[in-house]
Amino acid sequence: MQKTISSDNWDNAQVGTWNVPVKTELDEELLIAYLDGELDSQNVRQMEDRLSREPELREKMTVFEQTWNLLDSLETVPVDKELVRSTMEVVTLTIEKELNEGEKKLEQRKIPDFLITLAILMLCGMIGYQLMSLYRLSVDRQILDDIPIIQQMNTYKEIGNFDFLKELAKERVFDTPSTDTKIQETLEEELTKPVESSEKNDTQSIETRE
Amino acid sequence: MLQVREDDATAFEELMIRYQGRVFSILRHITGNHDLAEDLTQDVFLRVFRARKNYTPGAKFSTWLFTITNNVAINALRSKRRKPEHQFIFSGESTDSMATIDNSVPEKSALMPTRQLDSQEIQETVRMAITTLNDNQRMAVLLNKFEGMNYADIAQVMKLTPQAVKSLLCRARTNLRTVLEPYVEKGKKIES
Numbered sequence: 191m192q193k194t195i196s197s198d199n200w201d202n203a204q205v206g207t208w209n210v211p212v213k214t215e216l217d218e219e220l221l222i223a224y225l226d227g228e229l230d231s232q233n234v235r236q237m238e239d240r241l242s243r244e245p246e247l248r249e250k251m252t253v254f255e256q257t258w259n260l261l262d263s264l265e266t267v268p269v270d271k272e273l274v275r276s277t278m279e280v281v282t283l284t285i286e287k288e289l290n291e292g293e294k295k296l297e298q299r300k301i302p303d304f305l306i307t308l309a310i311l312m313l314c315g316m317i318g319y320q321l322m323s324l325y326r327l328s329v330d331r332q333i334l335d336d337i338p339i340i341q342q343m344n345t346y347k348e349i350g351n352f353d354f355l356k357e358l359a360k361e362r363v364f365d366t367p368s369t370d371t372k373i374q375e376t377l378e379e380e381l382t383k384p385v386e387s388s389e390k391n392d393t394q395s396i397e398t399r400e
Numbered sequence: 401m402l403q404v405r406e407d408d409a410t411a412f413e414e415l416m417i418r419y420q421g422r423v424f425s426i427l428r429h430i431t432g433n434h435d436l437a438e439d440l441t442q443d444v445f446l447r448v449f450r451a452r453k454n455y456t457p458g459a460k461f462s463t464w465l466f467t468i469t470n471n472v473a474i475n476a477l478r479s480k481r482r483k484p485e486h487q488f489i490f491s492g493e494s495t496d497s498m499a500t501i502d503n504s505v506p507e508k509s510a511l512m513p514t515r516q517l518d519s520q521e522i523q524e525t526v527r528m529a530i531t532t533l534n535d536n537q538r539m540a541v542l543l544n545k546f547e548g549m550n551y552a553d554i555a556q557v558m559k560l561t562p563q564a565v566k567s568l569l570c571r572a573r574t575n576l577r578t579v580l581e582p583y584v585e586k587g588k589k590i591e592s
Contacts, residue, residue: 218570218573219566223570226551253577254573257577257580257584260526260529260583263522264527267424267425267434268421269420270438273442274416274417274420277416277420277442277445278409278416281409281446282409
């Protein structure tokens with residue numbers, strides 16, 4: 191059997207010299223790829239060259255072609271027209287099912303969405319309330335801090351000179367017990383006074399009765 | 401397919417009418433069972449519809465469709481093999497099936513050696529010859545022969561490399577030649 195080197199692929203098949211048997215499988219693979227139009231132009235030329243010189247290969251190709259063509263005799267069974275209709279019915283049912291499931295999912299999602307919105311609103315409300323409380327607290331604190339000044343406002347107005355007050359401060363005139371303490375003392379005095387007078391009144395009334 | 405992707409039922413119906421016969425034909429040859437092939441064809445199109453949103457515009461529809469068909473066929477054959485009582489008559493390894501065909505059709509035809517095989521006999525012979533192939537070989541042959549797919553497309557459908565498809569088709573056609581060659585020869589003798 192004489193074989194030729196006609197492509198790199200056939201080199202792999204160790205067809206390097208004359209009178210060396212080829213690897214039939216590789217030969218067949220190339221032959222079938224040739225019949226299927228899957229070889230590149232170079233390999234096609236090489237295959238055609240071989241076919242023109244090798245009657246055995248030609249014979250093999252003919253048998254491959256003939257057996258392949260026998261497959262054309264396979265009957266084509268027409269599809270039942272009902273199959274299209276029944277498949278469409280199944281598809282329609284599937285669409286309906288998918289739509290229903292989609293609606294259900296949307297409904298299920300509505301509740302969490304509502305809850306999420308409510309939670310966000312509540313959170314915003316709480317934050318707002320806290321901020322307002324802080325603001326009020328700061329205003330109240332400012333008023334509390336200013337109470338001693340407010341209490342002495344009339345006196346300060348009478349003095350009417352800020353520099354004079356500074357002078358007094360330098361001379362440590364204000365280093366006496368604080369005005370708050372004085373006020374406290376005054377209040378305590380005031381509280382005790384009516385009690386004593388009422389007691390006196392009571393004794394006087396008893397004496398008169400007697 | 402783009403219209404189907406946008407939930408157009410009429411477009412899907414048209415698509416089904418156009419491709420159903422081809423899908424059914426492949427599945428019938430793969431399973432060897434008419435009713436099962438019909439059920440599987442329906443399953444294929446249902447899957448196509450369900451997966452419509454995954455279809456990439458520009459992708460070759462037939463390749464995508466036959467990829468689904470191949471998956472459905474593989475699953476069906478697997479589940480059938482798990483149930484031996486429903487096993488296909490001609491499924492199995494090619495060597496065993498070849499023995500079956502060698503013992504059946506040739507016997508029938510050998511009784512009438514001088515007569516040319518009629519078309520029905522040829523059909524049966526070819527059908528049996530196809531069943532001698534394993535699942536992958538059969539699918540590759542059907543896609544190549546009846547869908548005119550090239551090696552690259554078959555490779556995509558069957559998730560193989562084009563080189564693997566080349567080898568697969570070579571083995572398949574060699575098997576077919578082995579089984580069918582006597583009938584070709586017989587036809588020649590009859591003709592002469």
